[in-house]
Amino acid sequence: MDKLQAMKVFCRVYEAESFKVASESLDISRPMVTRYINALEDDLGAKLLHRNTRNISVTHAGKLYYQHCINILEAIEEAEGELGDLTQQPKGHLRLSVPMDFGLSHMVPILNEFSQLYPDITLEVDFSDKRVDLTESGIDLAVRGGDLGGDQFIARPLCTMRGYVCVSPMYLERKGVPQHPTDLMQHDCLIYTNAPYANKWSFNSSEEAFDVSVHGALMANNGSALTRLAVAGAGIIMQPDFLVERYLESGELVSLFDEYETFTGQFYAVYAERKLQPKKVRLLIDFLLEKLQSPA
Structure with a gap:
């Protein structure tokens, strides 16, 4: 068993409270998600999740293990990120959600310029006025306007x-x-x-x-x-x-x-709070701040 991958799978199931959402966001099959969770539980000798046909719930052991997994995965990502910033071009798949009208009028040229600067970053953009759940949808970054509804995420002002x-x-x-x-x-x-x-x-x-x-x-x-x-x-x-x-x-x-x-209102860059954001996300946030906060 790939222990690190199993940890990632468990964390995604824990956060989304769904095997289906975890499989879709990680691009693996649902049976594979189940195998990773079962292998972890067998290896640990403890039940991490209670599940039935309708929903899942996290055990006490699962909550404790999740915190350890997050710390381990973030430490690895931080180490890779520091080296990657020095040695690698930014790359990877980045999912972005933007409002329909603002996205078409202002975001399209900015995203085109970003894509030309970083051709190894694949942008998947959801143009929709529907408020998305960043945790369940697997969205890395959302641009939102108006009332943020008290979401437990970081929101950085972009423009008024x-x-x-x-x-x-x-x-x-x-x-x-x-x-x-x-x-x-x-x-x-x-x-x-x-x-x-x-x-x-x-x-x-x-x-x-x-x-x-x-x-x-x-x-x-x-x-x-x-x-x-x-x-x-x-x-x-x-x-x-x-x-x-x-x-x-x-x-x-x-x-x-x-x-x-x-x-009057404000547009924000909204993203999940993490000790270290992936480089691709940090680059896009900084790029949006530069372009949208500029008087031009």
């Missing part, structure tokens, strides 16, 4: 975002110009259904703060689609700067109510 209320000149010619945010109740608004309160738009100034109930005939779970609909004159949107800035610059959209703040 600000919301704008935008509309096309052709819509204003047809429907008139709203003079105050409350006038939006009489206009066609394009609703982003992934927002926590999709039909309530918030406005804040030094003098007042209030919500406006909006409605419209078009709703979608994709901000890029709503922005393009707004450019076509379908209605008024509230979307982040990274989606609307180029249309504002071209004049295809105009901003309304600039004296009010709508929503």
